[in-house]
Each structure stands twice: as structure tokens, then as C-alpha cells.
Amino acid sequence: MRSQRRISLQFLLAVGGLLVLAGGLAVRQLDRWQEEGLDAALLAQGRTLAAFTFLNPDDEIQLAVDRLPPLAPQAQREYFQLWSGEGRVIVKSISLADGQRLRTATSTTPEQDLPRDVVPSQEARFRDILLPEGRAGRAVQLDFEVPRSGVTSTSPPDSSAAAPQPATQPPAIEPSTWPPSERHRLATLVVAQSRHQIDHRSRLFAVTLAATGGLLLALIHLLHRRALHLTLQPLRQITHQMAALGARNLKRLQIEDPPRELRPLIERLNALLDGLEQALARERRLSSNIAHELRTPIAELRNLAEVGSRWPKKQDMVLQFFTDVHDISQQMEKTVTHLLALARYESGLEIVRHSEVRILPLVEEAWRPQVRAAAAKGIVLARQVAADASVRSDVDKLQLMVANLLSNAVQYSPPGSTIRCRAVCQKGDWSLAVINPAEHLQAEDIPLLFDRFWRKDPARTGGKHSGLGLSLVRAFGDLLGIDVQARLDAQSQLHIELHFSQRPTAASVAEISALRIG
Amino acid sequence: MKVLVIEDSDRLRRSLGQGLGHAGFAVDQAEDGAVGLEYLAIYTYDVVILDLMLPNISGLEVLQRLRAEGNDVHVLILSAKDQVEDRVRGLDLGADDYLVKPFSFDELCARLQALVRRRHQAKNPQFAVGPLLLDTARRQVERDGQILHLTPSEYSLLEFLSLRSGRVFSQNQLLEQLYRSDAEITSNVIEVLISSLRRKIHRPGEPPIVQTRRGHGYLVEVS
Numbered sequence: 194m195r196s197q198r199r200i201s202l203q204f205l206l207a208v209g210g211l212l213v214l215a216g217g218l219a220v221r222q223l224d225r226w227q228e229e230g231l232d233a234a235l236l237a238q239g240r241t242l243a244a245f246t247f248l249n250p251d252d253e254i255q256l257a258v259d260r261l262p263p264l265a266p267q268a269q270r271e272y273f274q275l276w277s278g279e280g281r282v283i284v285k286s287i288s289l290a291d292g293q294r295l296r297t298a299t300s301t302t303p304e305q306d307l308p309r310d311v312v313p314s315q316e317a318r319f320r321d322i323l324l325p326e327g328r329a330g331r332a333v334q335l336d337f338e339v340p341r342s343g344v345t346s347t348s349p350p351d352s353s354a355a356a357p358q359p360a361t362q363p364p365a366i367e368p369s370t371w372p373p374s375e376r377h378r379l380a381t382l383v384v385a386q387s388r389h390q391i392d393h394r395s396r397l398f399a400v401t402l403a404a405t406g407g408l409l410l411a412l413i414h415l416l417h418r419r420a421l422h423l424t425l426q427p428l429r430q431i432t433h434q435m436a437a438l439g440a441r442n443l444k445r446l447q448i449e450d451p452p453r454e455l456r457p458l459i460e461r462l463n464a465l466l467d468g469l470e471q472a473l474a475r476e477r478r479l480s481s482n483i484a485h486e487l488r489t490p491i492a493e494l495r496n497l498a499e500v501g502s503r504w505p506k507k508q509d510m511v512l513q514f515f516t517d518v519h520d521i522s523q524q525m526e527k528t529v530t531h532l533l534a535l536a537r538y539e540s541g542l543e544i545v546r547h548s549e550v551r552i553l554p555l556v557e558e559a560w561r562p563q564v565r566a567a568a569a570k571g572i573v574l575a576r577q578v579a580a581d582a583s584v585r586s587d588v589d590k591l592q593l594m595v596a597n598l599l600s601n602a603v604q605y606s607p608p609g610s611t612i613r614c615r616a617v618c619q620k621g622d623w624s625l626a627v628i629n630p631a632e633h634l635q636a637e638d639i640p641l642l643f644d645r646f647w648r649k650d651p652a653r654t655g656g657k658h659s660g661l662g663l664s665l666v667r668a669f670g671d672l673l674g675i676d677v678q679a680r681l682d683a684q685s686q687l688h689i690e691l692h693f694s695q696r697p698t699a700a701s702v703a704e705i706s707a708l709r710i711g
Numbered sequence: 712m713k714v715l716v717i718e719d720s721d722r723l724r725r726s727l728g729q730g731l732g733h734a735g736f737a738v739d740q741a742e743d744g745a746v747g748l749e750y751l752a753i754y755t756y757d758v759v760i761l762d763l764m765l766p767n768i769s770g771l772e773v774l775q776r777l778r779a780e781g782n783d784v785h786v787l788i789l790s791a792k793d794q795v796e797d798r799v800r801g802l803d804l805g806a807d808d809y810l811v812k813p814f815s816f817d818e819l820c821a822r823l824q825a826l827v828r829r830r831h832q833a834k835n836p837q838f839a840v841g842p843l844l845l846d847t848a849r850r851q852v853e854r855d856g857q858i859l860h861l862t863p864s865e866y867s868l869l870e871f872l873s874l875r876s877g878r879v880f881s882q883n884q885l886l887e888q889l890y891r892s893d894a895e896i897t898s899n900v901i902e903v904l905i906s907s908l909r910r911k912i913h914r915p916g917e918p919p920i921v922q923t924r925r926g927h928g929y930l931v932e933v934s
Contacts, residue, residue, distance in 0.1 A: 481792075485764065488791035492812035493723045499816035500730030510729050517722045650766060 197421055205414050212406040220399045227391035228331065232319050235333040239317070239384040242273055246283075246380055248341045254380050256284045271386055272324065272332075274307045278379030282306070288325075307383040309334050324387060332385035339380045427451045431459065443470045475644060482646030482660065486528065490521045497521075531661040535645070538668040545587045545672060552582040552616050552625060559595035560614075563603045570608040574599070577615035584623050584693045586673055594669045595627070597662040598689055602629035605649075623693045631687035642679050642689075643667040663689075712827050712867065713737040713754070713888050717747035717773065718762045718789070727760070727819075732891070734820050735850055735863040739892045744768025748776060754892055756784050758826045760819075763790040763801065771804055778805040785826040789814065824848060831874045840873040841920050841933035843912060854912065864889065865908045868901075872921060872931040881928040905929055 245257040254277050274285040285306070305325050310318060313336035324330040427448050434446050445463045448455070497514040505511060537543050553576065560574055567574065584591075595614075602612045606629045613628040633649055641647045646660040666689070670677035676692040714736045718724040721742070728738045739754065741747035744765045751759070759777075763770035774786055787808040788801045798809045807829070808822050824847050828834065836848040844853040850866050852859045861869065867889050872880065880888075882898035890896055905921060913919055922932055 484793065485791040488793075488812045489720055489723070492791070492814060493720060493726070495813045496723055496726045496730065496816055500726050500733070503730070503816070504733045507729075507733065514726065517726065521722065 197418075197425055201414065201418055201421060204417055205410065208413055209406075209410055212410060216399070216402045216406055219402060220395060223398050224391070224395050227394060231331050231386060231388070231391055232333065235319070235331060235384050235386060236317055236335075238271070238273070239333050239335045239382055242275070242384065243335055243337050243380075243382055246275065246337075246339050246382070248339050248378060252377060254283050254339050254377075258284065271384070272307055272330070273382065273384040274309075276309065276381040276383075278313075278377055278381075280311065283380070307332060307385050309381055309383045313379060313381065321388070322385060324385065329388045329392060330385045331388050331391075332383050335382045335384075337380055337382070339378050341378075424452075427455050431455070431462075435462075438466070440473060443473070478641070478647065479645055482644075482648070486646050486660065487525075490525055493521055494518060528661065531665060535661065535664060535668050538665075538672050541672075543590075543672055545590070547585050548588055549583055550586050550588045550591055552584065552623070553578045553580055555588065555592050556595060556614050556625075559592050559599055562596060563599050566600075567603045567612075570603065570606070572603055572606055572608070573611050575611050575613045577613055578625075579616060582616045582618070582623065586675070586693065590669050590673055591675075594666050594673075594675075594691065595625070597666050598627040601662050601689075602627055602687075605633065606630050607632070624690050625693070626688050626690040628686050628688050630685060631681065632685045634681055634685070634687060636681055639679050639681055643677070712757045712823070712871070713739070714758050714760060714823060715739045715741065715747065715750050715754075715756045716760045717741045717744065717765065717770065718760070719743055719765050720762075728891075730816055731820070731823075733863070735867045736823065737867070737888065737890050737894075744770065744773040747773055750892070751777060751782060751784070754887065757830060758785045758787055758823050760787050760789050760823075761806070763788060763792055763797070771801065774801070774804045774806060785830060787819075787822060787826060789819070821848065827874075833874070838873070840869075840876065840931060842914075842917070843869075843873075843920060845870060845873055852912070859911050861908070861911060864904055865911065868904050869908055869912070869921070869931075872929065876931045876933060879924050879928045879930045884928065901929075 242256065242261075245261055247255055247257065249255045254275070256275055272286050272288050275283040277283055308320075308322050314334075315336070318334045320332055320334075322330050322332045430448050431446060434444070434448075438444070443466050445466055446459050448459055451459055497517055501511045501514045556576060556578055563574075599612065599614070606612060610630045613626075615626045615628065617624050617626070638649060643663050643666070645664045647663075648660045667677050669675070670691065674694065676694065678688075678690045678692065680688050680690075682688060712735070714731055716724055716727050716731070716738055718727065718740070719742055724740050724742065728740045731738045739750055739756070741750050745768050747759075747761070747765075748768070750756075761770045761773060765773070770788065770790070774788075777784065777786070785807045786805065787810060788798075788806045789810050789812060790797065790801070791812045792798075793811045798811075801809050807826055810819060810822060824836065828836065828847060833847075837844060837846045839845075842854055843859075845851075846853070847870060850863070850870075852861055852866065852869065868885065871885070871888055882901040885901050886896065886898055890900075905923075909919065909921055912921070920931055920933060922930055924930060
């Protein structure tokens with residue numbers, strides 16, 4: 194999954210960046226702490242050396258070398274150099290003297306000198322330097338007034354032979370005598386040490402930190418990928434199951450223990466799949482119905498044409514074929530007319546002219562075209578409509594609606610049965626119902642009644658009805674704002690009800706007047 | 712060749728019956744599955760043309776019942792159902808052919824002929840009967856390279872006997888096979904037909920192709 198890799202990479206980069214930043218700060222802090230320690234050691238060392246510096250009776254600056262405490266084994270790596278106020282080197286450490294074991298010697302080799310500031314300062318000055326061996330080092334420069342022999346600011350030496358005892362604490366340079374009045378009493382001491390140890394320690398720390406960080410990063414990456422994998426598992430399942438969906442496979446999503454955040458999404462998708470499946474089933478039914486509704490008359494026409502043209506001299510047969518062609522064309526014309534009407538009504542372009550419509554005369558008008566067919570089957574219409582019942586609607590369209598309902602009822606009611614047309618007023622709203630026996634229907638057929646071209650009989654025998662009548666009724670209902678409902682009662686009577694949501698212009702109890710037709 | 716058309720569309724059934732009748736088939740018609748099964752229980756057919764969406768008993772159920780009873784008549788399904796699964800289901804249930812509506816009448820005739828040939832294990836539409844060459848596709852007969860002008864009834868009689876050469880058929884059997892079951896004709900028609908057929912196909916001095924077995928019926932026997 195590309196997004197998972199991207200998220201993982203972004204997270205890794207962010208954590209890596211933070212680790213590098215934190216590591217850099219830690220290394221820098223360690224460096225500072227080490228440097229502070231080194232500086233303190235250098236300062237202490239410098240002050241110790243300063244404490245052993247004195248003016249001998251000849252007013253010459255001298256370091257009581259012999260009295261210096263023994264050097265530590267690593268002393269050779271320690272550097273110091275003492276200058277007089279005039280810039281003359283008084284003494285330098287062995288490490289600065291070309292390997293010669295000199296304690297007190299002047300050097301004429303500038304590159305073996307430690308760097309110093311020629312301008313004296315009361316403050317100890319620290320700096321990073323390059324040691325004569327080319328290594329990085331750290332130095333402190335102390336400028337101080339040298340006490341006369343026997344007089345020192347801290348613990349002066351009593352004589353040239355007797356060097357002063359080293360103080361337990363480095364001597365402080367008293368600012369009261371600064372700058373010294375006698376130039377020759379000014380001395381400059383630079384003490385240096387290699388930075389190697391602290392740099393090495395810092396590098397070691399940085400490497401350790403980098404290795405630990407890298408390891409940590411790898412661990413975090415693995416854990417993060419695992420967590421991401423587990424978190425995205427339901428999404429992967431959804432993707433996988435969605436990818437398998439198709440017109441022939443609309444299996445609902447089944448995600449094991451989905452996270453709470455995804456449940457509404459899964460429920461919504463499953464609801465959409467339900468709707469899609471129903472729509473596809475309706476579409477398939479419609480396509481199949483249209484196909485059959487059109488294929489059969491086309492097959493009839495083609496066969497009539499081919500047989501008629503092959504034996505044109507069979508006049509009786511050909512004449513009968515012409516009659517058949519006429520019937521077929523009428524039937525197809527009716528289907529096309531209904532389809533166009535449906536399209537027109539559904540487009541909303543049809544103009545609706547509302548007026549006060551009396552229901553009983555409208556039912557009578559709608560029944561008139563059905564009289565002959567009803568009589569042939571011995572079907573009667575029972576009118577349960579009050580004489581003064583009226584609604585506000587488009588009279589022509591409403592009459593077509595009722596005519597379609599009655600035609601449908603006559604077509605599918607068994608011979609000798611009664612169709613009821615009943616108008617009822619409840620809470621000021623009228624409803625008109627056409628009720629007929631429908632033993633051939635089951636409850637599951639009711640939602641399909643208004644589908645285009647739907648017919649209970651899969652054979653579609655008989656070409657009088659195209660299966661669009663009830664679709665037209667529903668389309669009219671939508672156009673006129675009439676709620677059309679269908680239900681099958683316990684006695685297998687089909688009720689198709691038109692609910693008018695409006696105030697009645699007349700309301701009374703319906704009268705029952707059954708009239709036998711024909 | 713006798714054909715049963717089981718089709719609920721009056722117009723299509725009627726026009727098919729007339730067309731196939733003029734093409735030389737003896738056609739019975741049934742408007743639904745139940746009537747079709749009754750016909751099949753009484754008469755023998757070369758081919759049944761069966762619609763699938765029939766009232767009362769569907770075409771597939773008719774087919775299932777036929778095969779369950781051991782009836783091996785050739786069945787050609789003629790349906791508006793054009794989906795592959797519909798065709799597969801029909802063929803799986805024992806149909807021999809499937810034609811989708813709307814269809815070509817000529818194609819239907821050709822398929823019916825093919826089914827009849829299959830019934831007699833004859834793949835070639837042309838076959839020889841002695842000096843005669845019958846072309847079942849064109850429904851014509853040649854002798855010595857000359858086309859013999861037979862009426863549809865004469866051709867049907869000759870083809871029926873030729874495809875079953877060596878077997879004797881009574882006048883009633885021939886009537887049943889060559890005419891609609893409800894045709895109001897007498898067995899005398901067969902005698903007249905045999906007589907006119909012999910005049911057209913026989914040559915003097917040669918052994919007759921259509922022979923009479925006195926008291927039994929007629930047969931085509933070629934040495």
C-alpha cells in the first residue's frame with residue numbers, strides 16, 4: 194500500500210530528524226561540560242604555576258621549577274609557557290622544547306611557542322589552539338603581577354632556593370594591583386592541554402548516540418509499520434472486498450471487529466450496496482421486460498413479413514397477415530405512447546391545471562371505456578363514492594389515472610368478480626381506492642407493481658396490456674402530488690389507493706351503489 | 712416432416728404454422744405448455760418448436776417432462792430470452808437447438824432441416840436414393856442432372872420415405888406424418904400422392920423406387 198509506505202517514511206523522517214536534533218544538542222552539551230572541566234583544570238594548573246613564580250633578588254622573574262609538584266605521567270602532554278612583561282620567554286614546558294628536557298630555557302623556535310595575547314588582561318582567557326604537534330588543544334592565558342621573592346600574593350617563595358609551597362587552592366589574581374605599576378613584574382602564563390581526550394569522548398558519545406539512534410529508529414520503524422499494518426487492516430479488508438464487487442457480486446462488506454471510526458462508513462457502504470442491488474435488479478427486470486415486450490412483436494412482424502413475401506400468392510394468408518401487422522403496430526404504438534408519456538411526466542414539463550374535480554363523475558367517465566371488457570367477463574363495478582365528494586386536481590390526468598387503475602382491475606380480475614371504487618375522507622384528506630380480487634398476486638409482488646413492463650405472468654400472453662399502466666399511475670401521482678399506495682389484504686384483494694393531501698371541498702359518508710354492467 | 716409449434720403468441724404461432732406448412736412441414740400448433748404436452752402424448756413429431764415463457768406450464772417444464780418421460784424428440788427453443796444463461800439452461804435441460812426472437816424464417820427452416828437430418832444421422836443435406844439425388848436444404852430432387860418438379864407434398868412424401876428407406880409405412884402413418892393432426896383429409900390422398908410421385912420419378916423398365924407392399928403400405932427400397 195503506497196500510502197502506508199508514505200506515512201511510514203514521513204514518520205521515520207520526522208522521528209529521525211528529532212533524534213538527530215536531540216543527539217546534536219546532547220553532544221554539544223557534553224562538549225560544553227567537558228570543556229568547562231578542562232578549563233577549570235587548566236585554570237587550576239595555571240594558578241598553581243603562577244603561585245610558584247616570583248621575582249628573584251635580581252628582579253628577574255623566576256619559576257620555582259624545583260619546587261613544582263611532580264608531574265603526572267601525562268604531564269608531557271601538558272603545555273605551559275611563561276613570559277615576562279617584556280615578552281621574553283622565561284620558561285616553557287618540556288613538551289614545547291623539541292623533546293629536550295628543559296624546564297627553564299628560552300626557546301628561539303617560534304613554532305614551539307604557545308600562542309598568547311600580548312595585551313595583558315586581568316581575566317583568565319580561554320581559547321582553542323593548535324598545539325605544536327598539530328593537535329587541537331585548549332589553553333588558558335593568565336596575566337599576573339609576579340611577587341618579589343618572599344612576598345607573594347598567596348604563598349610567596351621565601352627565597353630563590355626555597356620555592357613557595359603550592360597552595361591547596363590556586364591563587365587569585367588581585368585586581369587591586371592591576372595593572373601592575375612595575376612593568377617588569379608583569380608575567381604572562383599560558384597553560385594548554387590537548388583536547389584530544391574530550392574530543393575523543395565527544396566523538397565516541399556522538400557515535401554511540403548515532404548508533405543507538407539508528408537502532409532506535411529501525412526499531413521504531415518496525416513497530417510503526419506493524420502498528421500501521423494492524424491499524425490499516427480493516428481498510429485493506431474494505432479495499433479488497435470493494436475490489437471484488439461487481440454487477441454480479443454485490444456481497445456486503447464483512448469486516449472483522451472494525452474500529453469504531455470505520456463502522457459508520459461500513460454501514461453506509463452496505464446500505465448503498467443494498468440500494469445498488471435493488472436498483473440493478475430493477476434494471477435487469479426492466480431490460481428483460483422491455484426486451485421481451487419488444488422482441489415478441491418484432492418477431493411476429495418479421496415472421497409475417499418473411500412468410501408473406503415468400504408465398505405472396507396465398508392471398509387469404511397474406512390478408513390475415515396485414516390484419517396482424519395492423520394489430521401489432523397498434524400495440525407497439527400504444528407502448529411507445531405510454532413510454533413517451535412517462536418520460537414527459539417524469540421530466541416535469543407537463544403542465545398541470547388544477548380545478549375542482551368531482552370524484553363520482555370522474556369515476557364514471559374513467560369506467561366508460563372498460564364497460565365492454567368488463568361485461569365480457571361479467572365484472573361489476575361497485576362505486577362507493579359520495580355524490581358530492583370532490584378534490585382539487587387536474588381533471589384530465591386524474592381521469593387517466595383512474596382509467597388505468599380500472600383497466601388494470603378489469604384485465605386481471607377473475608370473471609364474475611366485483612371491482613370496488615371507494616372514496617374515503619379521513620381528517621379532511623380524501624383517498625380514492627380501486628379494489629379488485631387478485632389471487633394471482635403474492636405480497637412480494639406488491640413492490641414490483643409499479644415497475645415498468647412488470648407483469649405477474651412471465652409469458653406476457655395477450656397483447657392488450659403493455660405493463661406500463663401502473664407506472665403511468667405512479668408518474669401521474671408524482672406529477673399531481675398524489676400519494677399512490679398498493680397493498681394486498683388478507684382476502685387477496687388488491688387495494689390501490691390515491692391519497693389526496695388537501696382539504697376537502699365536500700365531505701360525507703360514501704354511498705354504496707353497486708351497478709351490474711352489461 | 713412433422714413439427715409441433717408450442718407458442719402462446721397467436722399471431723406468431725399462426726404465421727409460423729402457415730409458413731412452415733407452405734415449406735413442406737406438417738405443423739401442429741399448441742398455445743400453451745399443457746396443450747403441447749397433450750399433443751406430444753398422442754403424436755410423434757420430428758421436431759418441437761418450443762417457446763419458453765408460456766402460460767400455466769413453462770417451456771422449460773415442458774422440456775423437463777418430455778425428457779423425464781424418455782421422449783427423445785428434437786426440441787428447438789424459440790424464445791425472446793437472449794441471455795447466455797437462458798440458452799445454456801435450455802440446452803442443459805435437453806433442447807437440441809436455441810433460436811432467439813426475432814428470427815429469420817429461413818434460418819428456422821434450415822435449423823429444422825438440420826435437426827431432421829441429425830435424427831437420421833445424415834450430415835450431408837444431399838443424399839442419393841437410387842438414381843435420385845435429394846437436396847433437403849433446397850427441397851428439390853434431381854435425376855440424371857435434371858431437376859424434377861415435385862409439389863411440396865410430393866417432396867415431403869419422398870423425403871420421408873427416403874430417409875427411412877427399407878421401412879414400410881401405412882397410409883395412416885403417412886397421413887399422420889405428412890399432414891397436420893387436425894387436417895380433414897382421407898387416406899385416399901396418400902394414394903393420389905404416391906401415384907403422381909411415381910409418374911415423376913420412375914422411368915419405364917427400371918425397378919420402382921417407391922414400392923407398394925400390398926395390405927401393408929409403401930416403402931422406398933433401393934438395391
